[in-house]
Amino acid sequence: MTADTSTRYREFKMPDVGEGLTEAEILKWYVQPGDVVTDGQVVCEVETAKAAVELPIPYDGVVHELRFAEGTTVDVGESIITVDVAPGSGGAEPVAPPAPEAPAPASDGGSGASSSSSSSSGSGSGSGSAGTGTAASAGRTPVLVGYGVAEASTKRRARRGPAASVPEQGAAAAAVQAEMNGYATAPAVPVQEPARTRPLAKPPVRKLAKDLGVDLATITPTGPDGVITREDVHAATAPAEPVQAPAPVPATAPVAPPVPAAGARETRIPVKGVRKATAAAMVGSAFTAPHVTEFVTVDVTRTMKLVEELKADREMAGVRVNPLLLIAKALLVAIRRHPEVNATWDEARQEIVVKHYVNLGIAAATPRGLLVPNIKDAHDKTLPQLAAALGDLVSTAREGRTTPVAMQGGTVTITNVGVFGVDTGTPILNPGESAILAVGAIKLQPWVHKGKVKARQVTTLALSFDHRLIDGELGSKVLADIAAILEQPKRLITWA
Structure with missing residues (x-):
């Protein structure tokens, strides 16, 4: 590969969009070969084991090649798209123009194309990755986590087609070659330098x-x-x-189960993405942390009345108020009263790490599977702020736009199984967390209130915790505090 070609074509590699992720599935391409792209433009959406993420291209130019089709799982560091950053030119300016006559084999796309491809592969092995090397030479700083994977960790793929031989052909041959590659009209629309005042x-x-x-x-x-x-x-x-x-993104829409063939007795569904990551995390948690689950049934009639009052409060205008908001606040108050429950077990150092902050996870059922994004520093938020953060978290998860960062660093979690009409459950801890609270359905039930049986709003709570660092007494106190607050919400004022 000549210096011209290595400068002209930039390869964008699959970045590590999370922490330590090794692969991602291409959900949707937003560009096609021949499209003009600008620095920062989203070119595709990928799904990792944690979330769906949109990838911006760090170059200006014309899309030359999409290396993988939608639905393909690609390793981090693999080139996924090639961009021609100098469409219409035969190469970089410092290089002298090649001889006008082009080799005959190159014009018929036969053996010439093969030799050109092998030539580019050989050059790539000696000079390193085009995407990595040219980004450094151009002085452009990668903007994505994990971009620019060490060259030794990825294998250079030979270029397909005769694009690599363009600098070695005459002007006429280069034009024919450009037309074959699908961007013959690009030279008529030169790529403009991006405006530095772009919003x-x-x-x-x-x-x-x-x-x-x-x-x-x-x-x-x-x-x-x-x-x-x-x-x-x-x-x-x-x-x-x-x-x-904005219309829902088809890539994150509910995936319909495969339609079984007539007479089929079973259907096999590949385990990947969120489902694969969730399964691995749950198995690891269940067989690492000794789980203990405690239950309490509580009268939440006063809490439901407070929810209705808050909905009419001007301070809460514009935010969604529901029972989950007050349950989350009750959990935060219980953690403040018993901070040692907000901890994690460090097996390597044999230490209990008590967290002085609460990143409150909310388990959300989405079309892509179970996600648990968390509200950062939830302990510092007022009730209106907590309501706004909770509403944004839920809506973002349902739209399939939860980022990997939003699911990292959780300390405790709430899972609301009551929305499915379930009374309660025995939830499994998220890895690295010490406790998870399951909230059951709130139902009108007969309840002894002030010595008389009355119809009251009742629910059942279940608290699972890591018995290595939370004993039965501490777990019981936390669960009892949550129940007491929900039964008498005024304790939010006196205990907070």
């Missing part, structure tokens, strides 16, 4: 603005350092009510 926004926000037809240049940013947020985009569409809302 700052994350790729998902840019896509949202594109879906809503909003020009980012017209939005006044409210985020830190002048970054445009999702709220800014939605606010820009408020005056025009008929603006079409």
Whole structure:
């Protein structure tokens, strides 16, 4: 491969979008060969074992090749897309133009293409990855976690097609070659240098603005350092009510079970993505931490009345108020009263690590499987702030837009099985956490209240905890405190 070609073609590799992830599945391509792309433009959506993530391309140019089809699982470090950063040129300026006559075999796409491909492979092994090397030479800093995997950890794939031989052909042959590669019209539209005053926004926000037809240049940013947020985009569409809302992404829509063939007695479904990660985590947790589960049935009639009152409170306007909000607050108060329950077991150092912060996980059933994003520093949030964070967490999970970061660092978790009409359960701890609270269905039941049997709103709570660091007394005190608060919500004021 000549210096021209290595400069002209940039390869974007599958980055590690989480911590230590080794592979990801390509859910959807947003570009095709021949499309013009700009630095920061989202080109595809991938699904890791933790979440669905949109990947922005760090180059300007024309898409030359998509290396993998949708639905393919790709290892981290594998090249997934090639971009021609100098469409219409025969190579870099410092290199002298090649001789006008082109080798005959190259024009028929036969043996010439094969020799060109092998040549590029040999060059790649000597000079390293094109994607890594050219990014360094251009002075561009990778913007994705894990981008630029060590060259020794990935295998260079030989270029398919005769693109690698373009700098060695004449101008006429290069034009024919460009037409064969699907970007013959690109030279007529030279790639412009990206404007340095382009509004700052994350790729998902840019896509949202594109879906809503909003020009980012017209939005006044409210985020830190002048970054445009999702709220800014939605606010820009408020005056025009008929603006079409962003359509659900097909890639994260519920995956319909395979339709069995006529007479089939069984169906096999590949285990991958979130389902695979969840299974591994649950097996590891169940057979590592000794689980103990305790139950309590509690009258939550007063809590339900408080929920109705808060819905009418002006301080809570614009946020969703439901029983889960008060249950979460009750758990946070119980943790404040018994901080040693918010801990983790460090097997390597044989230590109990008590956390002085609470990242409150909320188990969410999504079309992609069970996700447990968490509210960072939930212990510091007021009730309105907690309600807003809880609403955003749930809506983001249902849209399939939960990020890997949102699911990292949880300390305790709540799982609301009551929404499915279930009384309670024995939940399994999330790895690295010490406790998980299951909330059952709230039902109108006969209950002895002030010496008389009355119809009251009743639910059952189940607290599972790691018996290595939480004994029965501590676990019972925490569960009893949660129940007491839900039975008498005024304790939120006196105990908080």
